[in-house]
Amino acid sequence: MGAMKAWPVRGISLSRRSHPHAATPPPQWNRRRSPVVLESRAKALFVHHPEPIFELDPEGRFRHSNVAGANLAGLNENEGQGMHFTRFVLPQDRQEVERHFQLALNGRHTGCMAHIRNLASEEYHVTLHMLPITSKRNTLGVYVLVNPSINHTDLSGSxxxxxxxxxxxxxxxxxxxxxxxxxxxxxxxxxxxxxxxxxxxxxxxxxxxxxxxxxxxxxxxxxxxxxxxxxxxxxxxxxxxxxxxxxxxxxxxxxxxxxxxxxxxxxxxxxxxxxxxxxxxxx
The missing domain is CATH 3.30.450.20 (PAS domain)
Structure with missing residues (x-):
């Protein structure tokens, strides 16, 4: 298939939500950043992150992936978009993964362990971290960070x-x-x-x-x-x-x-x- 490419990264929107116990940010953080600067930083963090990251729409379909995610899934940039994430989750774990996906859609940072299989039939036992993508009162989708796992102890992948x-x-x-x-x-x-x-x-x-x-x-x-x-x-x-x-x-x-x-x-x-x-x- 040749070298895997990340799916196109467009329209990434990140929001910083206030927390009652959060420290007051330095004054320079309050300065308005240009949309170009913010988008370039978001793209750099997404595309070059060493762990696989997938962006899902509210229906659970793939929007984008970084390079590590494309390589893990065995997909190129033309194959991934629009595919539902359950395509890669083994049957015994699909219900639990779907449950956590719905929690993320409701604005909760959540995660679970699952067995996945890519298009090359390679299987991995992984931990999925799901982060809601929010804009004011709306949830635009979910980021899924994939970490390799070994078992239920902290031995995994260390x-x-x-x-x-x-x-x-x-x-x-x-x-x-x-x-x-x-x-x-x-x-x-x-x-x-x-x-x-x-x-x-x-x-x-x-x-x-x-x-x-x-x-x-x-x-x-x-x-x-x-x-x-x-x-x-x-x-x-x-x-x-x-x-x-x-x-x-x-x-x-x-x-x-x-x-x-x-x-x-x-x-x-x-x-x-x-x-x-x-x-x-x-x-």
Whole structure:
């Protein structure tokens, strides 16, 4: 498809609402700014923001996206406008996301977690922050800021979590078990080296070591993911060049505070078995 472009950014209107506890702004803030200056600042904040941002009209249809949002959705500037946001939300989360969208239309800053799927069939577990776009007494639409998530703890998407994962000497990945395909939301460098695959190919997709659907061991592991139960199975996977590698794949829930049933993710550890008769080491 080529490089993704942000959808055209036009008519962005931002309003600053007073708050009873807000500090008195500096005198220079009270000076009138020209519409051109205000619009240029708004565009710069919107277009160049590193996180995906979408602007929805009151009906829930896409108006605009920044560059990060267009890349996440897998859309170019001609495809996105007019498409309803529920097109990208997985069925089990649509009702909750719609509820929060209505809250935002009523002037409330709100948010929720959801599983989304872009047009390239890549799935992500994300946090959606919804900000009402207001003008006097009217709500003109909703800004949706998208942040990647791992689970219901503050572990999600943090640099500390990635460093912890990279410190594991075994191939490790975090899987979003709430999605239909259990896509990979985090992975360490050791996993890329073990599977002989770049991390950008692994992230956002189903775990490559669970793709042999006819394998009894893989079916058992898939069932463990669906029920969020720990499991361990021996597998043999094919690497680049037709080489095979035997491994023990261990799945363990990443528990939410207080209740393991709320686990939104599973940790997948790959333990090489170089002595496996079907999987000699490289070399």
């Amino acid at each position: 640099l500390a979590a990635q460093r912890l994962l990279d410190a594991i000497p075994l191939g490790a990945a975090v899987l979003a078990v709430g999605s239909e395909t259990h896509s990979v939301v985090m992975a360490n460098r050791a996993l890329g080296e073990l599977l002989d695959m770049p991390l950008e190919v692994i992230l956002g997709h189903p775990l490559p070591s669970l793709q042999e659907s006819e394998s009894v061991a893989v079916c058992r592991l898939q069932q463990a993911l669906a029920t969020r139960q720990p499991a361990r199975e021996s597998l043999s996977i094919s690497r680049r060049g037709g080489r095979s590698l035997g491994m023990l794949l261990h799945l363990e829930p990443i528990e939410a505070p207080g209740d393991a049933s709320d686990s939104a993710c599973m940790l997948a550890l790959h333990i090489p078995q170089y002595g496996h008769r079907r999987s000699p080491p490289d070399g």
